[in-house]
Amino acid sequence: MARILITSALPYINGVKHLGNLAGSMLPADVYARFNRLMGHEVLFICATDEHGTPAELAAAEAGQTPAQYCDEQHEIQKRVGAGFSLSFDWFGRSSREPNRKLTQHFADVLEDNGLIEERTSRQVYSVDDKRFLPDRYVEGTCPNCGYEKARGDQCDNCGTLLDPVDLINPYSSVSGSKNVEIRDTRHLFLLQSKLQDRIRKWVDARSANWPQLTSSIAYKWLDEGLIDRSITRDLSWGIPVTRHGKTRAGFEHKVFYVWFDAPVEYIGSTVEWAEANQQNWERWWRTDKGADDVAYVQFMGKDNVAFHTVSFPVTILGSEEPWKQVDRLKAFNWLNWYGGKFSTSSKRGVFMDQALELLPSDYWRWYLVANSPESSDTAFTWESFKASINSDLNDVLGNFVNRITKYASAKFEGQVPDGGTPGEHEAWMVQQLQERLPQFIAHYEAMEFRKAAAETRAIWAAGNEYITKAAPWTAYKTSVDQAALGIRTGLNLVALFGIIAQPIIPETAKKILDALNIPEGNRSLDPKKIGEGGYPALLDALPRGLPIAVPPQLFTKIEDAQVAEWKARFGGE
């Protein structure tokens, strides 16, 4: 049994996430967590809301709330929606809580002790009417290069030139539209990443072999360009106060740590929250000097997050010179697009997590998003392929199989696992299928290749349909009840197995199947050792004969063309 720590990139607090966010980190992390529990490993699955920063402050202001109120409310919403998708976090924390505050301030202290932080003065745009400094993208004005009037402070959307907000002509605040802006000097803490350049590269070299190409190429890109010292504080009120040895740092009374400095620390902070709430020991997961040296740590995230996890956060950890557990494997995802374009909140393109649950049960979405996971490149969501995938894979292949077998058992064998018959060529064929496919199924999951894992799952289900067609118990019944009993008994065992292997991706449906067959909780794992004991033939005769079984409620309903038309009209899609 291994110990596996799994974290998903933290969803930002600013509103319910869309399906792309779900597909690119939280969902695959959950599937991986569930798979590893299925294999009998000890798993700790951690996530949290990332709550600090300018967007949270602005969204709160727009909602007429304080940032704290706003975040309280949004956290609960995201937590509820996550639960609606059966995301099996051991803890879903908040970066605004005490443990993260303490840890973040601790890291800043030790980094400064180690000579990796210094104060510097920089020039920033200040909006007098908004009474705040403006991050680059909240300053707009006329592009000095092309004359476009709505260029943002960091880049002109019209000509693509990278800009410094100081260079904009007629700058104004995009928060209020006020033109009353000026350049002011401001003091900030800078993390001296350049000093750790070589150590980070060595650290990446030692690990990149275990990373997918997408991950390592992004990490090396940043290293090759050279790490630059970056400011880790901001002129904001919502965030973690800047302290030195526990006291407010002089001159930093109205500043907080930059959200990207504290957010990754919340992986640890959230674990502390979990430990405090459950009387657990968090250090055995995070401190290699206190038992975490045998932990395998796996991170999931979208590609936009990779640089922060392969370079920035490692700077914090390595620079601390403390024995923190660091990431072993890092799985990054491309984007799920909406009909080839982006999901967009403002133009109402795409489906958000809460809306998705209003339309259909979570397992429908989980299956599609895993089976079409944007692993090797960006992937387009379309209602047409969604419908085809659900109707065929879930309804016809799995749902119908479960239904046909359990109904027949109910009609002809009194709703029990029947006795009688001797396995023959058809059963041997099925055993061979399992022998080939189950190791593949496991290997794909272990390699974190989720599309392939889903495809293999489906292939195993499909083999069940093929088996029952060959065995044809309904024909055999006319001449030999024993022969029919063999087919149905084997079929029922397959139903149980199909439910077990379905658990990582479609846990709710899997539960319905396993409940209908009265499989005890303790017998729902797929421990390879157990398979080894009886070999693959035993999988087809695992249920006790005479075990009463029920016909589960209809597992899936087909998606109709009319629904697709309605959803396209409502959510966009072309």
Place this chain on the structure above:
RNA sequence: GGUGGGAUAGCUCAGCCGGUUAGAGCGCAGGACUCAUAAUCCUGAGGUCCCCGGUUCGAUUCCGGGUCCCACUACCA
């Protein structure tokens, strides 16, 4: 602009180190079966593997150039 990724059947995608009749699922066509949610099973038709060069006995696979799509580009996260 720079950097990285992608371009393979109608659609979504697999195809480590060059040699395969180039594969899967969906969709489509034909057939079988009838236990089942008109579900399932079998068979089949579909591909100048983006373009142009080069290396090689041989290139979808390697190299160079080009075209198109996407992402990142560091104080939004």
